[in-house]
Amino acid sequence: MSDSATTLPLSGPRGSKPRRMLSRRNIFIYGTLGLVAIYYALPLYVMIVTSLKGMPEIRLGNIFSPPVEITFQPWVKAWAEACTGLNCEGLSRGFWNSVRILVPSVTVSIVIASINGYALANWRFKGADVFFTILIFGAFIPYQVMLYPLVIILREIGLYGSLWGLVLVHTVFGMPILTLLFRNYFTSIPEELFKAARVDGAGFWGIYLRIMVPMSLPIFVVAIILQVTGIWNDFLFGVVYTRPENYPMTVQLNNIVNSVQGVKEYNVNMAATILTGLVPLAIYFFSGKLFVRGIAAGAVKG
Numbered sequence: 001m002s003d004s005a006t007t008l009p010l011s012g013p014r015g016s017k018p019r020r021m022l023s024r025r026n027i028f029i030y031g032t033l034g035l036v037a038i039y040y041a042l043p044l045y046v047m048i049v050t051s052l053k054g055m056p057e058i059r060l061g062n063i064f065s066p067p068v069e070i071t072f073q074p075w076v077k078a079w080a081e082a083c084t085g086l087n088c089e090g091l092s093r094g095f096w097n098s099v100r101i102l103v104p105s106v107t108v109s110i111v112i113a114s115i116n117g118y119a120l121a122n123w124r125f126k127g128a129d130v131f132f133t134i135l136i137f138g139a140f141i142p143y144q145v146m147l148y149p150l151v152i153i154l155r156e157i158g159l160y161g162s163l164w165g166l167v168l169v170h171t172v173f174g175m176p177i178l179t180l181l182f183r184n185y186f187t188s189i190p191e192e193l194f195k196a197a198r199v200d201g202a203g204f205w206g207i208y209l210r211i212m213v214p215m216s217l218p219i220f221v222v223a224i225i226l227q228v229t230g231i232w233n234d235f236l237f238g239v240v241y242t243r244p245e246n247y248p249m250t251v252q253l254n255n256i257v258n259s260v261q262g263v264k265e266y267n268v269n270m271a272a273t274i275l276t277g278l279v280p281l282a283i284y285f286f287s288g289k290l291f292v293r294g295i296a297a298g299a300v301k302g
Contacts, residue, residue: 045064046063046064046270047270047273047274048270048274049063049064049065049066049067050063050266050267050270051074051075051267051268051270051271051274052067052070052071052072052074052267053067053068053069053071053074053267054069054071054073054267055263055265055266055267057069058266058267074265074267074268074270074271075271075275077090077265077268077271078090078091078256078268078269078271078272078275079091079092079271079275080092082256082268082272083255083256083259083261084247084252084255084256085244085255086244087244087245090272091249091252091253091256091272091275091276093245093252094247094248094249094250094251094252094253095249095275097163097242097246097247097248097249098232098248098249098250098279100163101163101166101167101170101231101238101248102228102231102232104167104171105166105167105170105171105174105227105231106224106227106228106231108167108171109170109171109174109175109178109227110178110220110223110224110227112171112175113174113175113178113179113181113182113223114178114182114213114216114220114223115208116135116175116179116182116183117178117179117180117181117182117183117184117185117186118182118183118186118208118212119204120132120179120183121182121183121186121187122186122191122194122207122212123204132179132183135175135176135179135180136176136179136180137176138175138176139176139177139180143173143236143237147236147240150169150241151240151241154168154169154241160241161241161242161243161246162242162246163242163246165241165242166237166238166241166242166246166248169237169241170227170230170231170234170237174226174227174230174231177226178223178226178227181219181222181223181226182216182219182223185216185218185219186212186216189212189215189216193211194207194211197210197211221287224283224287225283225284225287228279228280228283229280229283229284232248232249232250232279232280233250233280234248234250235250235251235254238250238251239251239254249276250276253272253273253276256268256269256272257269257272257273
């Protein structure tokens with residue numbers, strides 16, 4: 001009995017060897033990520049601390065020091081009192097102009113593009129490939145080429161200078177890339193679901209509303225983020241196709257920052273810049289995970 005016991009192999013720990021937290025690989029990876037994070041976060045830190053300082057403290061020259069006495073007066077002035085040309089109502093008017101531009105532009109462009117992508121992916125029609133090629137080709141035409149022709153078109157239909165004219169421009173220019181996103185996503189959905197719905201008698205709109213839309217939340221979030229970011233941050237279209245009373249927030253921010261009258265109020269400029277960027281930042285913060293899911297689930301697959 002004792003002889004057989006001595007011949008049995010000794011059992012030891014199994015599985016992969018645990019990795020050390022302070023290995024060279026981890027130090028290199030996290031050190032690099034930390035440096036990159038500091039590089040991108042430092043300007044935001046300077047903007048925030050500068051916006052909370054008074055002008056006497058800013059004139060001392062230490063831009064990295066936290067405020068000795070926190071004041072929110074620059075934020076109040078940037079929102080409601082700063083002059084953007086002849087208008088001295090701050091960014092508040094531009095904010096509501098941007099909202100009135102953003103909501104219909106995002107809604108209409110995403111609804112139409114999702115239907116286009118759905119039709120191109122599941123309802124093949126004669127000339128679908130040619131239509132899709134022309135649509136995608138439109139995504140690569142530089143915006144600058146279309147500026148003057150669109151001015152003429154909007155003038156002829158009576159929309160030049162109005163918010164609805166800018167809504168139309170953003171809707172048209174957002175259509176090609178959004179159609180590509182939705183088409184690629186819908187092709188990644190199992191075709192058996194579509195065929196089963198057809199067998200059960202569902203039509204074009206029934207399949208779209210009851211099957212495709214409920215399964216496509218990630219790609220809708222991707223489309224919303226892309227459109228909200230692009231439209232809210234747009235400056236070129238806003239300054240070309242609208243009048244001063246309809247300027248979006250970015251154009252009014254430019255007028256505040258580049259004003260040459262009076263004392264240069266850096267704290268107000270920083271507060272105005274942060275206020276202008278809050279909407280895209282909030283969208284990314286609250287829907288970042290769904291954005292990654294949408295991209296990974298087929299948003300950029302061919």
